[in-house]
Amino acid sequence: MIDFENVSITYDGSREPVLRDVTLHVPEGELCLVVGSTGSGKSTLLGAVNGLVPHFTGGRLSGHVRVAGRDTRNHPPRELADVVGVVAQNPAATFVADTVEDELAYTMESLALPQDVMRRRVEDTLDLLGLTDLRDRSVSTLSGGQAQRVAIGAVLTAHPRVLVLDEPTSALDPAAAEDVLAAVQRLVHDLGLTVLMAEHRLERVVQHADTVLWLPGNGAPVERDEPRAIMARAPITPPIVTLGRRLGWSPLPLTVRDARQPARALRERLPATPRLAGAQSLGEVVAAVERLTVRYGPLVALREVSLSVRAGEVVALMGRNGAGKSTLLGALTGLVAPAGGTARVVAADPRTLRGRALTRHVGLVPQQPGDLLYADTVASECRTADDESGAPSGTALAALHRIAGDIDLDLHPRDLSEGQRLALALAVVLTASPPLLLLDEPTRGLDYPAKARLVAALRELAADGHGIVLATHDVELAAEVSSRTVVLADGDVVADGPSRDVVTQSPIFAPQVAKVLAPLPYLTVDDVLASLDVA
Amino acid sequence: MSRSLPPPRLLHPGAWWLWALALAFASMRTSDPLLLITIAVVAAVVVAARRGRAPWARAYGLLLKLGLLTVVVTMALQVLLGTRYPGHTLITLPSVPLPHWLGGISLGGPITGEALLNSFVTGLRLAVLLACFGAANALAHPARLVRILPAALYEVGVAVVVALTFVPQLAESVVRVRAAQRLRGRSVTGLRGLRGLLVPVLAEGLERAIMLAASMDSRGYGRRAHQPVAARRLSAAGVLLGLGGSVVGTYEIIAADGRTLGVALLCCGVGVALAAGFVAGRRTHRTRYRPDQWRWPEWLVTSCAATVAVTYALTVHDPVTTGVPLAWPTLRIAPFLATLVAALPAVLTPEVPGAETKPVAAAALQKVAA
Numbered sequence: 001m002i003d004f005e006n007v008s009i010t011y012d013g014s015r016e017p018v019l020r021d022v023t024l025h026v027p028e029g030e031l032c033l034v035v036g037s038t039g040s041g042k043s044t045l046l047g048a049v050n051g052l053v054p055h056f057t058g059g060r061l062s063g064h065v066r067v068a069g070r071d072t073r074n075h076p077p078r079e080l081a082d083v084v085g086v087v088a089q090n091p092a093a094t095f096v097a098d099t100v101e102d103e104l105a106y107t108m109e110s111l112a113l114p115q116d117v118m119r120r121r122v123e124d125t126l127d128l129l130g131l132t133d134l135r136d137r138s139v140s141t142l143s144g145g146q147a148q149r150v151a152i153g154a155v156l157t158a159h160p161r162v163l164v165l166d167e168p169t170s171a172l173d174p175a176a177a178e179d180v181l182a183a184v185q186r187l188v189h190d191l192g193l194t195v196l197m198a199e200h201r202l203e204r205v206v207q208h209a210d211t212v213l214w215l216p217g218n219g220a221p222v223e224r225d226e227p228r229a230i231m232a233r234a235p236i237t238p239p240i241v242t243l244g245r246r247l248g249w250s251p252l253p254l255t256v257r258d259a260r261q262p263a264r265a266l267r268e269r270l271p272a273t274p275r276l277a278g279a280q281s282l283g284e285v286v287a288a289v290e291r292l293t294v295r296y297g298p299l300v301a302l303r304e305v306s307l308s309v310r311a312g313e314v315v316a317l318m319g320r321n322g323a324g325k326s327t328l329l330g331a332l333t334g335l336v337a338p339a340g341g342t343a344r345v346v347a348a349d350p351r352t353l354r355g356r357a358l359t360r361h362v363g364l365v366p367q368q369p370g371d372l373l374y375a376d377t378v379a380s381e382c383r384t385a386d387d388e389s390g391a392p393s394g395t396a397l398a399a400l401h402r403i404a405g406d407i408d409l410d411l412h413p414r415d416l417s418e419g420q421r422l423a424l425a426l427a428v429v430l431t432a433s434p435p436l437l438l439l440d441e442p443t444r445g446l447d448y449p450a451k452a453r454l455v456a457a458l459r460e461l462a463a464d465g466h467g468i469v470l471a472t473h474d475v476e477l478a479a480e481v482s483s484r485t486v487v488l489a490d491g492d493v494v495a496d497g498p499s500r501d502v503v504t505q506s507p508i509f510a511p512q513v514a515k516v517l518a519p520l521p522y523l524t525v526d527d528v529l530a531s532l533d534v535a
Numbered sequence: 536m537s538r539s540l541p542p543p544r545l546l547h548p549g550a551w552w553l554w555a556l557a558l559a560f561a562s563m564r565t566s567d568p569l570l571l572i573t574i575a576v577v578a579a580v581v582v583a584a585r586r587g588r589a590p591w592a593r594a595y596g597l598l599l600k601l602g603l604l605t606v607v608v609t610m611a612l613q614v615l616l617g618t619r620y621p622g623h624t625l626i627t628l629p630s631v632p633l634p635h636w637l638g639g640i641s642l643g644g645p646i647t648g649e650a651l652l653n654s655f656v657t658g659l660r661l662a663v664l665l666a667c668f669g670a671a672n673a674l675a676h677p678a679r680l681v682r683i684l685p686a687a688l689y690e691v692g693v694a695v696v697v698a699l700t701f702v703p704q705l706a707e708s709v710v711r712v713r714a715a716q717r718l719r720g721r722s723v724t725g726l727r728g729l730r731g732l733l734v735p736v737l738a739e740g741l742e743r744a745i746m747l748a749a750s751m752d753s754r755g756y757g758r759r760a761h762q763p764v765a766a767r768r769l770s771a772a773g774v775l776l777g778l779g780g781s782v783v784g785t786y787e788i789i790a791a792d793g794r795t796l797g798v799a800l801l802c803c804g805v806g807v808a809l810a811a812g813f814v815a816g817r818r819t820h821r822t823r824y825r826p827d828q829w830r831w832p833e834w835l836v837t838s839c840a841a842t843v844a845v846t847y848a849l850t851v852h853d854p855v856t857t858g859v860p861l862a863w864p865t866l867r868i869a870p871f872l873a874t875l876v877a878a879l880p881a882v883l884t885p886e887v888p889g890a891e892t893k894p895v896a897a898a899a900l901q902k903v904a905a
Binding site: 050052055056076077078079080081082084086088090093094095096098101102105106107108109110111112113114115118119122136154155158330333335354355356357358359363364366368370371372373374385388389414428429432 | 676678711714715717718719721722730731734735738743746747748749750751752753754756758821822823888
């Protein structure tokens with residue numbers, strides 16, 4: 001269905017090709033997962049399937065890309081719209097019409113399908129993806145998971161034979177991600193669609209894939225094989241595979257269910273509670289929220305929430321999209337006015353703080369870290385941060401090196417990878433050395449190495465006495481780094497306690513290792529390995 | 536009111552815009568505060584009953600507020616430096632003589648009741664005009680109006696749609712980036728603040744525009760435009776020229792005395808536009824999902840509009856230059872009743888489908904906070 005024949009792609013202005021001499025064949029009806037670290041050419045490969053690369057992005061493509069027998073060389077993306085459906089990383093930015101129903105019909109209108117066909121297909125798609133209740137909704141009011149499903153539906157109505165998905169679950173909470181993946185699975189089974197999907201969060205998707213396409217990057221050849229074979233040798237693996245590889249389990253488990261069998265023996269060898277590297281000592285209270293209520297018009301975003309954060313603590317704030325996580329962070333930075341109750345950082349009301357006084361109390365890395373940055377180069381961004389916070393020159397740069405290692409200082413912040421941009425924003429925020437550090441959804445778009453660096457940096461910061469709150473959907477990150485978990489639902493705190501207790505009690509927020517080893521309270525691969533060494 | 540209404544549906548946007556146009560025409564022909572206020576109330580009633588659910592539906596309230604502001608500003612300007620109407624002096628402000636070449640404008644001086652009333656009516660007319668425009672927006676999203684454009688103007692229509700979605704996005708990212716700038720302890724005012732705001736907002740706007748364009752391309756926009764570029768441009772130019780001609784013709788008929796010229800222009804314009812649209816339509820391989828229908832409710836709305844327009848054209852012609860006497864205006868029955876007729880669509884047209892009251896504003900705010 002998808003054929004690449006000696007394909008090399010080089011963008012304008014760069015000497016090295018992003019993809020070098022790629023030859024591959026994806027047969028019809030296969031769900032192929034594209035795996036690789038940031039910068040390995042995943043997005044380029046996906047873009048080449050419908051000709052957006054190079055017709056839209058520019059650059060040179062040598063070799064041939066054929067989809068359903070059509071060569072992208074003489075078929076621009078619009079001439080492939082009836083064969084390939086592309087869902088971009090941020091679906092909300094790609095909506096063309098104003099209601100869900102019109103959005104679903106847009107591609108068919110372009111293809112000049114007769115009206116009765118359009119009506120039938122829109123109804124079918126609404127049913128297939130569970131969108132019937134949303135048909136008249138304005139696309140701007142959809143939640144992340146809904147927008148993702150509408151975007152998939154909008155390309156499906158054209159009855160394409162290939163579906164290309166770029167990180168379909170990275171912005172979604174675990175439940176919404178399950179919905180989307182279930183829908184994709186159904187399309188492969190029922191309609192025989194060929195799906196090419198890139199995703200960083202392998203723990204969510206690897207069990208759905210028929211094959212994995214592994215892009216090692218740096219010009220090394222692309223490999224396509226069974227998921228199990230690739231997972232056995234790839235450096236990027238989800239926790240359950242890592243566990244299986246470290247303990248030499250065979251066959252290698254890909255799902256929680258696969259791993260339960262070999263885990264039975266492991267559970268007997270493990271002590272009842274994991275041996276930990278030593279409990280951290282908590283300092284004074286750096287943030288206190290008391291009976292905080294926040295409203296947006298008639299909508300109550302937070303209802304009498306009480307919470308405190310101490311120095312040295314890492315609190316994971318979890319809950320589905322729209323549960324009030326970002327609002328709570330907003331209240332702690334003074335961006336959101338409380339309708340009742342108080343929010344204090346150290347001893348001050350953040351709403352009264354301005355300028356340096358604010359940055360020395362609390363730092364927030366927003367969902368889009370780029371919002372914080374505005375200089376032309378990384379170096380000047382760091383200098384500005386030093387000036388603004390009154391720190392000795394070189395502070396921000398030193399923080400950046402500690403978090404991210406080597407970064408080309410002459411790059412524009414917009415040209416950095418997601419992980420590097422996050423590191424830069426974090427370094428900028430840390431320059432003022434705020435006792436309270438907030439991160440909103442920090443792992444969006446991060447690959448495993450970048451995530452590991454973030455985890456190391458956060459642990460170090462907590463040990464230095466920062467109080468850290470991170471709002472996240474990433475249960476694996478929360479398990480790795482947090483000492484306490486707070487779950488919000490519909491503006492209320494529904495759980496608050498040590499992470500080990502909270503996440504093992506909830507199937508949605510439990511990381512893979514906890515699911516495998518339940519009822520033992522182990523959360524991460526490191527927990528298990530550390531306890532085994534001692535035992 | 537015993538007859539049952541047809542099932543809920545959105546009316547043809549053209550019908551609502553014609554209706555609003557008729558009310559606007561009426562408001563421009565009168566300087567009677569009673570009639571003006573009746574027009575605004577009628578528009579409000581119909582908007583309240585038949586507006587859509589999109590964020591655009593709040594346009595009426597927004598433009599009405601803007602209109603009230605113009606009333607206040609007009610009156611304030613009149614008090615400070617308006618032309619002086621003779622009549623009943625209310626108070627006398629200390630006056631500052633201005634040079635003669637400023638055209639008789641004076642600063643301060645006696646304030647007459649007539650002057651206040653006239654500036655009030657002038658402001659009110661503008662306010663009602665704005666309200667009519669707001670009502671049209673609230674009843675039918677401008678993007679829906681754009682969709683009924685002839686095929687030759689399709690490109691123009693798409694540009695308008697992209698621009699319409701761009702504005703709220705831009706507003707949202709301004710709020711978000713301002714919040715982030717505050718978090719860095721940076722001032723959000725002044726030139727430095729402006730730069731810190733503009734760079735990320737514009738960069739994001741550009742990125743989103745590129746993403747939207749890529750999405751439209753991969754979804755088949757502009758497919759199979761096999762006609763040569765020159766022919767396409769010619770037909771687009773033909774439609775624009777024709778529409779322009781008919782607008783000028785209409786203006787001639789309504790406002791000026793050149794009736795024959797007007798009618799000729801209008802006929803020629805419509806003819807050229809139709810011909811070019813037909814030629815263009817043959818090469819555009821596009822179909823419409825749920826084209827807007829034109830049935831009896833649309834005829835009802837347009838005949839209400841016609842009633843208003845014809846009645847005002849025949850019975851009302853208030854002089855603008857001589858001013859309004861300082862007296863309680865008597866209600867003129869014919870135009871008043873005609874205005875009330877324009878309120879009939881509020882009950883006689885089909886309801887808006889799925890008229891749930893979703894807190895759209897709250898959801899948008901939450902997004903901004905996030």
